[in-house]
Amino acid sequence: MINNLKPLSMAEALxxxxxxxxxxxxxxxxxxxTTLKPKKAVELREKLEKLDIMKLxxxxxxxxxxxxxxxxxxxxxIFVGLxxxxxxxxxxxxxxxxxx
Numbered sequence: 765m766i767n768n769l770k771p772l773s774m775a776e777a778l779x780x781x782x783x784x785x786x787x788x789x790x791x792x793x794x795x796x797x798t799t800l801k802p803k804k805a806v807e808l809r810e811k812l813e814k815l816d817i818m819k820l821x822x823x824x825x826x827x828x829x830x831x832x833x834x835x836x837x838x839x840x841x842i843f844v845g846l847x848x849x850x851x852x853x854x855x856x857x858x859x860x861x862x863x864x
Contacts, residue, residue: 773829774798775805
């Protein structure tokens with residue numbers, strides 16, 4: 765049953781995958797592409813949400829967590845059609861650097 769339609773990062777999705785043999789392949793696949801543990805991903809999401817940047821939607825937050833951009837150019841690739849100002853970009857990148 766679907767209780768909530770909130771986008772999740774790959775690291776956050778690991779919390780919802782049980783340890784059964786059938787899901788081991790999915791879990792291993794996700795772990796190849798993510799460096800964060802689920803708890804750290806949730807903490808990163810919370811810090812990004814606290815910035816209160818209107819342009820920062822749930823879908824963008826998930827992409828930031830999954831891709832962990834290091835430069836403003838990398839970050840701007842996530843925001844197609846939107847431009848972040850320098851201050852917003854710096855705040856987001858500073859938070860991401862805390863979790864590297």
